[in-house]
Amino acid sequence: MAVILELAVQGAQMFSVLLLAPLLIGFVRKVKARLVRRQGPSVIQPYRDLVRLMRKEVVLADNASWLFRVTPYLIFAATWVAAALVPTFATGLEFSWAADLIVIVALLGSARFFQALAGMDVGTSFGGIGASREVMIASLAEPAMLLIVFSLALVAGATQLSTVAAFMGSPEVGLRVSLGMSLIALVMVAIAENARIPVDNPATHLELTMVHEAMILEYSGRHLAMIELASFLKLLLYMSLISCVFLPWGLGSAGTGAKSLAIGAAAYLGKLAVLAILLAVFETAVAKMRVFRVPDFLGAALMLALLGTLLLFVSRSL
Amino acid sequence: MNSTVALLMCGPAALLATALLAAVVGRRASATHLIYGAALIISAALFVIAAGHLARNPEAASAITLPLGLPWTGARFRLDGLSAFFLVVVNLGGAIASLYGLGYGRHEATPHRVLPFYPAFLAGMNLVVLANDAFSFLLSWEFMSLASWALVMAHHGDEANRRAGYIYLVMASFGTLALLLAFGTLAGPAGTYVFDAMRTAHPGPYAAGAVLVLMLLGAGSKAGLVPLHAWLPLAHPAAPSHVSALMSGIMTKVAIYGFIRVVFDLLGEPAWWSGVAVLLIGGVTAVLGILHALMEKDLKRLLAYSTIENIGVIFASLGLALAFKANAMPSAAALAFTAALFHVLNHSFFKSLLFFGAGAVLTATGERDMEKLGGLIHRLPVTSFVFLVGCVSISALPPFNGFASEWLVFQAILRSPELPQWGLKVIVPAVGGMLALAAALAAACFVKAFGITFLGRARSAAVERAHEVDRWSLAAMAVLAVFCLLAGIVPGFVLDGLSPVTLSLVGDRMPVQMAEPWLSIVPIAESRSSYNGLLVFAFIAISASLAAFFIHRFASHAVRRGIAWGCGFADAVPAAQYTAASFAQPIRRVFGSFAFRARETVDMPAPGSLDPARIKVDMHDVAWEIFYQPITGAIDFATERLNHLQFLTIRRYLTLVFLYLVILLLVLALWP
Numbered sequence: 007m008a009v010i011l012e013l014a015v016q017g018a019q020m021f022s023v024l025l026l027a028p029l030l031i032g033f034v035r036k037v038k039a040r041l042v043r044r045q046g047p048s049v050i051q052p053y054r055d056l057v058r059l060m061r062k063e064v065v066l067a068d069n070a071s072w073l074f075r076v077t078p079y080l081i082f083a084a085t086w087v088a089a090a091l092v093p094t095f096a097t098g099l100e101f102s103w104a105a106d107l108i109v110i111v112a113l114l115g116s117a118r119f120f121q122a123l124a125g126m127d128v129g130t131s132f133g134g135i136g137a138s139r140e141v142m143i144a145s146l147a148e149p150a151m152l153l154i155v156f157s158l159a160l161v162a163g164a165t166q167l168s169t170v171a172a173f174m175g176s177p178e179v180g181l182r183v184s185l186g187m188s189l190i191a192l193v194m195v196a197i198a199e200n201a202r203i204p205v206d207n208p209a210t211h212l213e214l215t216m217v218h219e220a221m222i223l224e225y226s227g228r229h230l231a232m233i234e235l236a237s238f239l240k241l242l243l244y245m246s247l248i249s250c251v252f253l254p255w256g257l258g259s260a261g262t263g264a265k266s267l268a269i270g271a272a273a274y275l276g277k278l279a280v281l282a283i284l285l286a287v288f289e290t291a292v293a294k295m296r297v298f299r300v301p302d303f304l305g306a307a308l309m310l311a312l313l314g315t316l317l318l319f320v321s322r323s324l
Numbered sequence: 325m326n327s328t329v330a331l332l333m334c335g336p337a338a339l340l341a342t343a344l345l346a347a348v349v350g351r352r353a354s355a356t357h358l359i360y361g362a363a364l365i366i367s368a369a370l371f372v373i374a375a376g377h378l379a380r381n382p383e384a385a386s387a388i389t390l391p392l393g394l395p396w397t398g399a400r401f402r403l404d405g406l407s408a409f410f411l412v413v414v415n416l417g418g419a420i421a422s423l424y425g426l427g428y429g430r431h432e433a434t435p436h437r438v439l440p441f442y443p444a445f446l447a448g449m450n451l452v453v454l455a456n457d458a459f460s461f462l463l464s465w466e467f468m469s470l471a472s473w474a475l476v477m478a479h480h481g482d483e484a485n486r487r488a489g490y491i492y493l494v495m496a497s498f499g500t501l502a503l504l505l506a507f508g509t510l511a512g513p514a515g516t517y518v519f520d521a522m523r524t525a526h527p528g529p530y531a532a533g534a535v536l537v538l539m540l541l542g543a544g545s546k547a548g549l550v551p552l553h554a555w556l557p558l559a560h561p562a563a564p565s566h567v568s569a570l571m572s573g574i575m576t577k578v579a580i581y582g583f584i585r586v587v588f589d590l591l592g593e594p595a596w597w598s599g600v601a602v603l604l605i606g607g608v609t610a611v612l613g614i615l616h617a618l619m620e621k622d623l624k625r626l627l628a629y630s631t632i633e634n635i636g637v638i639f640a641s642l643g644l645a646l647a648f649k650a651n652a653m654p655s656a657a658a659l660a661f662t663a664a665l666f667h668v669l670n671h672s673f674f675k676s677l678l679f680f681g682a683g684a685v686l687t688a689t690g691e692r693d694m695e696k697l698g699g700l701i702h703r704l705p706v707t708s709f710v711f712l713v714g715c716v717s718i719s720a721l722p723p724f725n726g727f728a729s730e731w732l733v734f735q736a737i738l739r740s741p742e743l744p745q746w747g748l749k750v751i752v753p754a755v756g757g758m759l760a761l762a763a764a765l766a767a768a769c770f771v772k773a774f775g776i777t778f779l780g781r782a783r784s785a786a787v788e789r790a791h792e793v794d795r796w797s798l799a800a801m802a803v804l805a806v807f808c809l810l811a812g813i814v815p816g817f818v819l820d821g822l823s824p825v826t827l828s829l830v831g832d833r834m835p836v837q838m839a840e841p842w843l844s845i846v847p848i849a850e851s852r853s854s855y856n857g858l859l860v861f862a863f864i865a866i867s868a869s870l871a872a873f874f875i876h877r878f879a880s881h882a883v884r885r886g887i888a889w890g891c892g893f894a895d896a897v898p899a900a901q902y903t904a905a906s907f908a909q910p911i912r913r914v915f916g917s918f919a920f921r922a923r924e925t926v927d928m929p930a931p932g933s934l935d936p937a938r939i940k941v942d943m944h945d946v947a948w949e950i951f952y953q954p955i956t957g958a959i960d961f962a963t964e965r966l967n968h969l970q971f972l973t974i975r976r977y978l979t980l981v982f983l984y985l986v987i988l989l990l991v992l993a994l995w996p
Contacts, residue, residue: 129780134902
């Protein structure tokens with residue numbers, strides 16, 4: 007009986023991230039629109055877009071291969087699995103031990119690998135330019151992310167997200183400079199990974215500036231819907247990650263009853279709303295940078311993460 | 325239990341006999357099947373025996389002394405857990421390469437230049453792993469080097485291959501010299517060349533340091549550590565593809581075996597700084613290797629450079645194991661050491677697979693230059709699928725095997741805060757960052773390798789005529805692809821098999837993995853970190869197929885073909901696609917200025933002129949300029965000067981002889 011309940015909670019998390027992700031995007035877009043005094047589409051517009059895309063036919067380029075057709079589902083599946091394994095409203099779920107933070111980051115890496123390949127499949131220059139810039143950004147963002155994992159693991163003694171979240175919620179953490187550095191670095195990495203301003207612009211279709219959009223330019227119909235949904239899930243994943251590690255208040259824990267889970271869910275929604283508003287404000291306030299400024303941006307994230315790790319050693323020995 | 329090693333020694337003997345046979349019948353048409361078939365059977369038998377030893381009684385070491393070689397030493401051979409593991413790597417790789425050779429070898433224009441040396445090469449690698457005294461080790465090592473050199477020179481009509489062979493020969497001699505000195509130092513003044521005696525005699529700190537440096541030079545030059553890597557990307561691709569796979573996937577592992585045997589087994593307790601040295605060299609090797617690979621447009625050279633990266637990962641992990649071992653942290657050392665050995669096995673799988681794939685592309689199109697390929701996914705469906713599996717595995721992406729071993733390396737790195745030395749505490753996370761950078765760049769590199777070669781539109785007519793390769797080659801690649809997946813989703817099986825090796829060399833083992841629920845791997849404790857490749861794989865497979873099923877069932881499954889979007893300006897020429905160089909351009913701009921001293925010059929025509937604008941990129945192999953050119957320059961200078969000695973008069977020669985004698989007598993007189 008207990009196993010069934012735990013599976014049900016895990017299943018609830020899996021499907022709730024899937025259902026929430028478009029809403030989160032809709033909310034961010036709405037806030038951004040309101041900030042520039044536009045009415046903006048309804049917050050449920052992303053759902054409508056996804057349904058419309060799924061019902062349309064797919065237009066494939068003449069020489070698109072099987073890889074091009076399989077990739078959207080692979081990207082979606084890898085991102086969904088990763089997003090479902092990050093604690094959202096509760097820690098210690100049935101399958102949370104199947105992957106630690108490094109695995110989750112690597113799963114996103116798998117999704118990106120296939121996305122870049124699909125970008126090159128048709129053989130147009132847009133796909134190539136998008137893929138080559140994407141891997142350049144990833145090759146700097148991934149080491150930064152791993153150094154962030156290091157400093158978190160140094161503090162919490164684990165890479166298992168449930169353990170990290172439980173530790174960060176306990177009073178023995180205190181205020182640490184290196185955690186602050188990790189947070190800033192994580193936010194920078196999250197911006198780059200999610201192709202948000204100032205690294206990339208999710209709304210642009212100007213060929214010379216797009217990165218993510220260039221890779222998926224050839225996609226249409228249900229394939230495009232899958233890729234869009236995966237990118238929504240990825241944003242939700244990073245927001246869940248930031249909130250479970252750096253804002254662990256109110257997190258429920260598996261097996262502690264319905265009340266704590268309900269509190270966890272309410273707290274989670276609140277955290278997502280705050281982070282979404284912050285993202286919208288930030289994106290409205292800054293301008294997109296040139297592609298070759300991105301290495302500086304991510305290099306700063308890398309250095310911050312490394313400094314955070316080194317500072318931990320220093321502060322421990324004092 | 326001396327019977328196992330005696331049985332195993334029959335293998336190299338049979339391989340050598342096959343080599344002799346090949347020398348006789350090598351020119352006949354049926355020889356290809358005969359020789360590769362024999363090599364396949366012998367290697368498979370050796371694999372079964374070694375794996376059986378590793379599974380059943382790994383603690384038992386069995387030794388044998390053969391009355392070969394120098395009369396007063398004899399040749400000693402011994403089988404223990406470490407040799408058994410490397411025998412598994414060597415013979416599994418050898419067997420699959422022979423299977424591939426059954427098909428690939430038929431396209432060989434000059435089989436009599438390949439067939440005799442191929443079994444000899446396999447025999448040499450087996451003998452190195454089994455050797456139990458310095459004499460037979462060095463002899464086997466040199467035999468392995470020369471056999472592989474002969475295979476590199478198989479197509480010596482090509483000027484580039486001759487140069488590669490020459491550089492390889494020089495570097496191999498240098499490496500053997502370093503090994504000779506290392507064993508000389510280990511043997512000490514008593515001159516005990518048997519490994520058993522070296523194991524009990526503990527050298528002093530200076531001697532141990534000297535041995536470590538010499539091993540890094542000797543084994544490192546064979547494995548391809550930066551800056552001793554210069555020969556590797558020239559020589560490995562020059563050989564026929566299945567031999568390239570053996571050299572890159574297997575022979576570099578034999579070099580690692582030599583390093584482990586001496587540094588972990590014979591040398592006794594390591595000093596903590598030895599860990600620092602190996603770690604740093606490993607990290608730098610990983611990053612520079614993969615950066616070079618990214619800049620490459622020749623498919624086989626790209627793979628050879630990527631071998632350098634993986635060797636760096638393995639050495640970094642070994643350095644970590646040394647550091648933990650020196651600080652009496654056996655459980656952490658066992659984790660790092662297991663990670664290194666697991667990556668050895670994994671790299672032998674996916675690197676062989678990728679070289680086989682490159683060989684298949686070469687057979688089908690006659691091209692190694694990626695910028696003349698493209699669109700092969702339509703022409704070679706099976707090859708492209710298995711090559712993709714290899715690319716995903718080598719890029720350390722879950723759920724394949726490369727990720728499982730790199731994950732273990734990172735878990736070992738995360739135990740570094742427990743180390744007492746400040747130097748190590750600071751260096752280990754930095755090396756971890758370098759390894760993460762290398763892993764991310766590897767993913768970029770293999771997106772490029774697969775994307776330029778197999779995706780897009782065909783860039784040459786050769787591609788349009790390409791046909792899928794023969795069944796033997798496909799079978800060999802498919803077997804390796806299955807291994808890549810299996811080792812990735814049930815890594816616990818391999819890790820448990822490695823435990824006796826770590827137990828004997830670093831004094832501890834990882835926790836039993838197969839007892840974990842759901843076959844997950846838990847290196848330290850479940851609350852700390854765990855990974856379940858099987859579950860991740862199942863989740864991805866199920867959710868991808870469910871999503872596809874529901875959408876096709878309930879939404880839409882209509883497909884229409886159309887022309888690709890080109891901004892209303894479709895580029896008709898396939899050559900206008902993104903190329904390998906243009907794909908690597910952003911990364912070259914980020915890392916190139918310090919890694920290669922890259923410089924771009926844009927040559928714009930004058931206004932009004934109709935000449936094309938040109939971009940020229942200058943890149944340098946910095947290691948070549950810093951280390952090799954001064955040495956070759958000094959040798960040139962010295963030979964130029966000494967050349968004058970040839971043209972002296974007889975009086976001057978007599979004077980020289982007289983002076984030499986006086987100096988010699990003086991030295992003897994003054995020697996204490």
